[in-house]
Amino acid sequence: MAAAAALQETLAPAPARVRREVPAPVPARPRREAPARARTANPRRTPQRTDHAPRLALRLRPPRLDRIVRGRAWIPVLGAMLVAIVGLRVVVLKLGASVGNQIQQATLLESSNATLRTQISALSDNQRIETLAHGYGMHVPSPLDIHIVRSATGTHLAAAIHNISAPARSSFLTGLVSEQQAGEQTTAKIAAANGASVGATTSTATGSTQSTATGSTQGTTAASTQSSTGPTSTGALSSSGGTSAVSTAGQTGTGAATGTGSTGTGASTGTGASAGTPSTSSATGTPGYSTTDAGSTGLNTGVTNTDPATGTQQGTGSTAATTGGSGLAG
Amino acid sequence: MSTSAPRRTVDTIDRRVGLMFGVFLVLLLIGVLRAGYLGTIRSAALRQAADSQQVRNIIVPAVRGEVTDRNGVVYAISEPTDAIDVDPYLINKTYSDPQVVANKLAPLVGLSAAKTLQLITKQGTGYVQLAANVPAATDTKIMKLQLTPTSAPGINGITDEPTERRVYPRGNELAQVLGWVGSTGGADGLEYQFNKVLAGSSGVRRTVIDAQGKPISVQTPKTMVPGSNIRLTISAPLQSEVESVLAGVGAQYKPVGATAIVTDPRTDEILALANWPSVNLDRVPGNALQSVGGHLPAAEDQAVDLSYEPGSTFKAITAAGALQDGLVTPNTEFTVPPYLEAPGGYKVSDAEQHGYEQLSVSQILQISSNIGADLIGQRLQAQRFGYWVNRFGFGRYTGVGLQGEQRGIILQPSGYTGSSMYNLPFGQGESVTPIQMVQAYDAIANGGILRTPQIIDSIGGRHKREPKGKRIISSQVAYELRSMLRNVLTDQGTASGAAIPGYDMAGKTGTAQIADKGGYSKTQFMSSFIGMVPASNPKLVVSVVVDQPQGAYYGGSVAGPAFQKIVGWAVPHFGINPCPAAVCPA
Numbered sequence: 052m053a054a055a056a057a058l059q060e061t062l063a064p065a066p067a068r069v070r071r072e073v074p075a076p077v078p079a080r081p082r083r084e085a086p087a088r089a090r091t092a093n094p095r096r097t098p099q100r101t102d103h104a105p106r107l108a109l110r111l112r113p114p115r116l117d118r119i120v121r122g123r124a125w126i127p128v129l130g131a132m133l134v135a136i137v138g139l140r141v142v143v144l145k146l147g148a149s150v151g152n153q154i155q156q157a158t159l160l161e162s163s164n165a166t167l168r169t170q171i172s173a174l175s176d177n178q179r180i181e182t183l184a185h186g187y188g189m190h191v192p193s194p195l196d197i198h199i200v201r202s203a204t205g206t207h208l209a210a211a212i213h214n215i216s217a218p219a220r221s222s223f224l225t226g227l228v229s230e231q232q233a234g235e236q237t238t239a240k241i242a243a244a245n246g247a248s249v250g251a252t253t254s255t256a257t258g259s260t261q262s263t264a265t266g267s268t269q270g271t272t273a274a275s276t277q278s279s280t281g282p283t284s285t286g287a288l289s290s291s292g293g294t295s296a297v298s299t300a301g302q303t304g305t306g307a308a309t310g311t312g313s314t315g316t317g318a319s320t321g322t323g324a325s326a327g328t329p330s331t332s333s334a335t336g337t338p339g340y341s342t343t344d345a346g347s348t349g350l351n352t353g354v355t356n357t358d359p360a361t362g363t364q365q366g367t368g369s370t371a372a373t374t375g376g377s378g379l380a381g
Numbered sequence: 382m383s384t385s386a387p388r389r390t391v392d393t394i395d396r397r398v399g400l401m402f403g404v405f406l407v408l409l410l411i412g413v414l415r416a417g418y419l420g421t422i423r424s425a426a427l428r429q430a431a432d433s434q435q436v437r438n439i440i441v442p443a444v445r446g447e448v449t450d451r452n453g454v455v456y457a458i459s460e461p462t463d464a465i466d467v468d469p470y471l472i473n474k475t476y477s478d479p480q481v482v483a484n485k486l487a488p489l490v491g492l493s494a495a496k497t498l499q500l501i502t503k504q505g506t507g508y509v510q511l512a513a514n515v516p517a518a519t520d521t522k523i524m525k526l527q528l529t530p531t532s533a534p535g536i537n538g539i540t541d542e543p544t545e546r547r548v549y550p551r552g553n554e555l556a557q558v559l560g561w562v563g564s565t566g567g568a569d570g571l572e573y574q575f576n577k578v579l580a581g582s583s584g585v586r587r588t589v590i591d592a593q594g595k596p597i598s599v600q601t602p603k604t605m606v607p608g609s610n611i612r613l614t615i616s617a618p619l620q621s622e623v624e625s626v627l628a629g630v631g632a633q634y635k636p637v638g639a640t641a642i643v644t645d646p647r648t649d650e651i652l653a654l655a656n657w658p659s660v661n662l663d664r665v666p667g668n669a670l671q672s673v674g675g676h677l678p679a680a681e682d683q684a685v686d687l688s689y690e691p692g693s694t695f696k697a698i699t700a701a702g703a704l705q706d707g708l709v710t711p712n713t714e715f716t717v718p719p720y721l722e723a724p725g726g727y728k729v730s731d732a733e734q735h736g737y738e739q740l741s742v743s744q745i746l747q748i749s750s751n752i753g754a755d756l757i758g759q760r761l762q763a764q765r766f767g768y769w770v771n772r773f774g775f776g777r778y779t780g781v782g783l784q785g786e787q788r789g790i791i792l793q794p795s796g797y798t799g800s801s802m803y804n805l806p807f808g809q810g811e812s813v814t815p816i817q818m819v820q821a822y823d824a825i826a827n828g829g830i831l832r833t834p835q836i837i838d839s840i841g842g843r844h845k846r847e848p849k850g851k852r853i854i855s856s857q858v859a860y861e862l863r864s865m866l867r868n869v870l871t872d873q874g875t876a877s878g879a880a881i882p883g884y885d886m887a888g889k890t891g892t893a894q895i896a897d898k899g900g901y902s903k904t905q906f907m908s909s910f911i912g913m914v915p916a917s918n919p920k921l922v923v924s925v926v927v928d929q930p931q932g933a934y935y936g937g938s939v940a941g942p943a944f945q946k947i948v949g950w951a952v953p954h955f956g957i958n959p960c961p962a963a964v965c966p967a
Contacts, residue, residue, distance in 0.1 A: 144597050151588055151596025155521065158461050158543070161444070162517035165460040165548070168447075172455035172550035177618045178625055194881040194949025197959075 188230060437588045438602075442545050443581030446608030448559060448571060451650075451838055454617035457559055457572070457662075458548050463520035463541040465490060465511040469503045471538030481528055482536055489523050490515065501538075511539075514546040547572075549662035554624055555615060557656045557682035558783060558836070561665050569670075569680055571611065574784050578840055581608035609841030614650035619643060622950045623653040627925075630943050631657040634930035638677035640684045642819045642924045643947065644834060646826035646913065648847060651781070651836045652921070653947075656683050677928065685779075685786040688812035689907050689926065692893025693875075693936070695808030696754040697862060698821060700742055702769030703761045704858045711743045711861050715756045723803035729755055732892070747868035749875045749890060751807040758806025766806065767794030772853045773821040773831065775813050780833040789813040808893060809901075815909075819924045822911045825863060826919035828856040863887050867916050876910060879941035881949055883959035887919075888912025888944065890936035895929065905929045910940035914948050915960050923947050 173179075181191060419427060448457040476482055483498035490497065490512035500509050515523070520541050525534045547562040560570020567576035584605030589598035623641050630639050636657075643653040660669050660679035669680040677683060703709040717740045721729040731750050745753030758766055770776070776791030790812040792801060804810045816834060824831040832850030839845055854862075866887035870880040875890040891909035894901035909926040913919035925940040925947070933939050951957075 147589070147598035148596055150599040154586070154599060159517045159521060162461040165458050166516070168455050169458055169460070169548050169550040172458075172617075173552075175454055175617070176551060176554075177621050191950070194884075194945060194952075197881075197883065 188233070435589050435591075437590060439543060439586045439588065441543055441584040441586050441605040443583045443605050444607040445545060445547065445562070445581065446579040446610045446841075448579075448611045448613065450613055450615045450617040450620070452617065453612070454551075456549065456551055456555055456613070456615075456617075458550065459545045460548055461517055462514040462544050462546045463517065464513045464544050465515055465520070465523055466540050466542055467501045467509045467511045468507050468538040468540070469501055469509060470507045472501045472536075475537040476528075485526050485528060486511070486523065486536075486539075489519055489526075514544065515541075551617070551621075552663060553659040553661045554617070554620055555613075555654065556660045556662050557680055557684075558613075558615075558654055559662060560680075560784065561662050570682070570784055574782070575611060575840070579608040579611065582606045611840050612838040614652065614835055614838045615654070616652045616954075618954060619947075619951055620653040620655065623655040623947055624659065626943050626946045626950075627655045627657040628659075629946075630925075630927055630930075630939070634927060634932055634939055636927045636930045637675060638681070638683050638687070638928040640687065640815050640926050641943065641947065642684050642815055643951065644819055644823055644922045646823040646919050646922045649820070649823050649827075649832040649834045649850070650838070651834055654682075654684050654836070656681065682783060682785060683926070683928070684815045685781060685783045686814070687926070687928070688787050688789050688814055689928070690811065690893045690896065691808040691813050691818055692891035692907060692909065693749040693751075693754075693808055694818060694822075694889045694891035694909055694911050695811070695813070696746055696749065696757075696806070697825065697866065697889050698769060698773050698775075699754050699758050699761065699766065699806040700746060700865070701773070701825065701854055701858060701862055702765060703742070703757045704861055705769070705854045706761065706765055708760050709742050709757060711865050712741050714739050714741050715745065715753055717745070717750055717752050717756065721752050721755055721803060724799035727800050727803065729803050729807075743865040743868055746865045746889065747871070747874045749869075754807040755803055758802050761806075763794045763797050763802055766802065767792075767797070770805075770811070773824065775811070775817055775821070779814075779816050779820050781816055781836060783816075783836065786816070787814050789817060808891065815924055815926045818909075818911055818926075819922060822913065822922050822924070824853055825859050825866075826913045826922050827859075829854040829859040863913070863916050863919070866912075870912070875935075876912075876937040876941045876944075878937060879910060879912065879945045881945060881952075884948070884952060884957075885915040885917055885960045886912055886948065887914075887916035890941060892934060892936045906934035908934055908936045908939035910936050910944045912944050912948070914952060915957060917960065920955065920957055921948065921951055923951075 184190070444461065445459040447455055447459075449455050472479055472482060479502050480494075480498055483494050483501060486492075486501070487494040487497040492500075492512070497511070500511055503509050523539065524541055526536055526539075527534050528536065549556075549559065549561070556570075558570055560572040560574075561568050562572050566580055567573035572579065582605070583603075584601060585603040587600040587602055588596045589600075591597050623643060627639050627641050630636070639657040641653070641655050642651060644651050658673075658676045658679045660666070665680075668678075670678050672678055677687075681687075700709070704711075717731075717735075717738050719730070719734065719736055723729060729751055731748075731752055740748070740750060740753050742753075742757060744750075745757065761769070770791055776789055778786050778788045792805070792811065797805075801810060820831065820834055823834070829852050830850040831853045833848045835845065835847070837845050864887075866889055867885070868874050869876050869888055869890065870886050871877060876888060879888065880886060889911055891907070891911070893907040893909070894903070895905040895907055896902075897905065907926065907928055908930050909924070911922065911924040913922045923944050925943045927939050927943075930939045952959075
């Protein structure tokens with residue numbers, strides 16, 4: 052019964068709240084004037100602290116602290132902190148997940164990078180590049196095919212420099228396209244032969260390029276045929292003044308070319324063996340200083356000869372002394 | 382009376398509150414007891430189960446270091462790959478029709494559907510490796526496989542394990558130097574010798590995954606330390622060319638073996654080192670270390686482990702000693718008889734028969750007279766000859782740092798017999814390795830300083846210190862030797878066919894009979910050539926040694942052309958300009 056009574060009491064309506072009288076603020080004590088003290092003789096002695104300051108602090112702090120601690124502002128603050136903690140946790144989880152993905156991505160990229168580096172290394176193999184270059188009619192010259200050209204006197208040099216002119220854009224591009232087509236065909240053949248480095252192929256190609264001779268003469272189309280025992284490819288270039296056949300060959304090769312210059316006619320045939328046989332030319336003239344040959348592997352062909360004495364190749368121009376497997380006329 | 386109804390209500394409420402309190406109390410008690418039970422008695426088992434379901438401890442294999450040439454062209458590299466493992470128990474338990482799983486997996490693992498089905502449903506095992514060395518991209522596809530468009534990604538029972546695959550993108554280039562990697566690490570060559578440096582140390586990655594298998598936390602209890610990269614002094618384009626030239630020699634002369642070394646004598650860096658026969662490192666055959674078809678083992682690095690009698694290439698050493706001791710000059714003449722008769726009836730003759738002739742030291746080297754070399758050696762005498770052989774580093778390891786290096790067999794002067802000085806001066810009766818000969822010729826080429834040949838440029842980015850070397854002959858003697866060796870490539874020399882017009886070259890041929898049953902074979906020869914270019918200030922030293930060529934055997938006709946091809950390719954590549962004799966006098 053006592054409990055029920057107590058419960059009833061608790062359930063009884065609460066008395067209306069009476070606003071608590073706020074006690075009037077305690078008037079501040081008048082600050083006691085400290086009696087003037089005579090200064091002591093000892094200047095190092097610190098002045099005695101009065102106990103009024105701590106008392107004042109104690110009187111002021113509790114109500115403020117209470118207000119702060121018991122204030123309702125804590126509710127939103129704590130709520131916000133809770134939200135922040137949860138949010139932080141979520142972010143951490145997301146980061147963890149993203150780290151996993153990033154690691155996976157990094158592994159993928161590392162793998163890809165290694166694969167690409169492997170490909171670069173394999174593709175940079177110069178044997179492969181040389182094989183491809185063969186398809187475009189390019190060859191690494193044999194050491195024996197590189198000849199040293201004797202320098203001439205100043206007048207010859209000046210004449211030679213004077214003879215140099217840029218090729219015409221249209222014919223050059225036309226020739227380049229045909230060369231590339233021929234090269235691609237040869238590349239396909241090489242690829243079909245499983246990159247054969249030994250074989251016997253026969254190919255022909257034609258092409259024309261702008262002459263570099265004086266008098267702005269245009270070279271004629273040269274054609275070459277070849278029979279080779281080595282990796283073969285063809286290319287064709289025309290020469291200035293007379294004609295020049297380009298024949299690239301392996302150990303043996305033959306080249307034949309005819310053509311006309313603007314004022315001269317040259318026809319030549321050349322036969323090359325591994326040791327090289329000088330080609331013959333119907334053109335007459337004094338030998339020029341510049342000779343280029345195509346040796347046993349048929350290299351460096353298609354270069355014209357210029358007689359620096361006359362500076363031209365017109366009819367009485369120079370005759371090239373050539374050796375090797377290409378038919379070269381000048 | 383007015384208070385009775387509220388009192389009943391209060392009682393009822395009181396009872397209900399009490400009841401609820403009691404219920405909650407009991408539930409709380411049950412919860413606490415359950416928590417205590419799970420947290421203490423079942424703790425270990427549950428933790429283990431949670432770990433196995435949610436935590437994956439993955440061993441991250443260390444990425445093995447790369448091996449590159451001097452310009453960064455990769456010779457050996459490791460690709461991160463994965464092994465795909467299967468738990469057939471889980472597959473059989475999870476999927477009613479494993480054929481569907483097999484059909485999805487088969488194209489990705491490179492197996493037939495039937496074979497895949499057989500593996501993923503294998504009875505009596507919880508582990509089957511379905512595929513190894515799967516590229517990372519393929520692995521990602523496998524791990525995200527969906528059996529149906531609506532099903533969750535991933536197949537229950539399929540896991541991946543990070544591994545790596547060693548790749549040798551240049552195939553058989555530098556194969557004997559590089560070696561290869563076996564199941565337990567480096568198995569041969571540099572891969573074996575520098576295994577610790579290249580291997581690094583594996584790490585551990587701890588990944589917590591959610592119910593869907595997505596990682597929610599990744600920790601790294603142990604960090605993976607990748608292996609260090611090794612940069613060699615090798616020039617990949619030159620190496621490729623030298624390999625090609627040796628392959629040509631192998632095809633033409635069908636020798637037992639052949640090796641070629643190219644060095645820069647100014648630093649003794651090895652720019653190319655090739656052997657024939659060769660081996661493709663991507664598919665190393667089981668018999669790579671055995672002799673096949675009468676050839677030397679394909680994995681043998683003959684440059685360092687082939688001990689051979691050098692023959693006439695050794696005459697330069699004899700001449701160097703005599704020159705340095707001041708016993709001869711390049712123009713000192715000797716009366717060379719048709720033959721020399723050594724104690725024991727052993728006759729020393731030259732390759733070509735001749736009568737008595739006057740030959741200078743320079744001519745003796747030019748035409749490679751055995752008798753002339755003996756006469757120089759006799760003037761030098763045994764003690765000093767032995768001293769100079771040792772001085773040039775023969776009989777000792779060069780310290781090049783390649784696996785399997787031999788030091789050759791060199792008699793000490795105290796062990797010489799009466800006939801020793803009749804064959805040692807022209808390179809018979811002593812064994813050297815190709816790398817030792819190159820080291821000696823490097824000293825002649827660089828002005829007289831003997832250094833350890835270098836093939837390691839840097840490890841982990843730290844440049845290897847260049848050896849100082851020691852002077853063994855004066856620069857004047859080295860110059861005189863080079864001048865004399867120039868004549869070998871002239872029309873009257875033994876290697877006229879190895880010359881390249883316009884280039885200033887020097888070298889020496891070697892044609893040595895092979896020791897056989899207490900004597901010397903008349904059909905088996907060791908053909909060699911060592912030369913340098915340009916002779917006035919050598920930038921390249923090239924050595925070619927061909928073991929028992931068929932069809933021809935003179936060093937000038939077998940090794941000389943190979944030397945010529947290598948030099949002919951290398952000089953423009955390294956920017957060595959032609960320099961005719963008129964411009965670059967001896």
